[in-house]
Amino acid sequence: MLAVDLMGETIRALNGSMVAYDGQMTFKRQGITGGEGLRGALRRRVAGEGMTLMEVTGHGTVYLAHEAAEVTLIPLQGDTLYVESESLLALDAGLRTGVQFVGLRGMSSGQGLATTKVEGHGMVAILSDGPAVALEVVPGEPLQVDPHAYVAHRGQLQQDFVTDVNWRTVLGQGSGESVQFRYQGHGVVYVQPAERGGGVLEI
């Protein structure tokens, strides 16, 4: 559950995530372009990275929640956060959102070919199954992550696959951890203490 104090400013939040509020609030569903312009909306449609946000404006406190998931706040200072659209709960109105194509990474965690990009200055609230753990990546110290536990990442990170698929994997005797994401560079990766099912790379 996330409580947001508003004094006249606007935030964007996942459609239907409001569970309570006090004070004066207005909720407005975002138009068809979702604040990303016509081009952005088309990209989102093509990518299948659906995202419905609403604008919340007013004076008072609004309480947001989604399926009892844990909420993690991430302050952005001009850097970029990459997160799955379904893991996004709320963000400051000053932040820009867009679609980033990520290719096979999304496929392997069962979340499609694209991810949502959030840039600018402000606060983002993300959802995770259990409290998210933030893990720092610095040059020379790569981090490997299970695709099913990945939630989001930020900063200047290169992402690639680590695989140790061998003949045992083919025989169904794989280690179960044959495919991992490796992050190198400078940034932070957020992981959750539970593993989603349903990727194509269940080996």
Added chain:
Amino acid sequence: MTTPTYNRVSLPSNDNVNPYVFCVDLNGQWFAQKGKMIAYYGQIRFESLSAGPLDALVAANFHSPLYARDWIVAQGQGKLLLADRGFDVNSYDLTDGNLTIRAGNLLAFEPGLDLKQSIIPGFLTLIGTGRFIAASNGPVHFVEPPVRVDPQALLGWADCPSPCHHYDHSYVRGVLGTAGSLLGIRGTSGEEHQFDFTGEGTVLMQSSEVVRDTETVLRDLEGQIGMLGAGGLQRLQHFIAQRLAVERD
């Protein structure tokens, strides 16, 4: 309320990061259940137990063919993060001990411990000295025998004799009736069956009845079918056909 950011150095060493994530400071080899690794720093490889170079280790510490496919060995150096379905995760130290735990809830253990199958289906026994990591749905409670525990809430037990089944009298009476033996037991409260612990030791319980072990129970039963002869198998087939017919109604 922002979450702290950890790096390889600041991650706790062999301790909980939060109630749901445990960090193993790996320097050598650990046994781990498949799919419980969420992230790691350093040089760590994951090998299935069938990997040739692991033969000696598996021969020395792993004695459960039934669960061999669920386990892997993590080897190398680094910090390894383990988690399981958002369950509470805790580490326990055994000193020359003997502890039995529900197979699905055991996440990892040090090779100082020997893993064997318990007499009770769906449970594994650890013997020796070392550390292991287990998950529970909600915090773990420690109780002392004599105690009767709901089978689903039972996480494991240490140093005490294996439990026996306890059924309430109304249930026994239901089985004795002809309808009961033919149709299965109906109209019961679901609390007639417990595990009964006696003697000295500790019983570990979780705070809910969420388990995921149909798979392990099934495999246990399959493992025991080998003990039946042709006659026994036929009788079992007949019984299963009868139960299936009842289930379909």
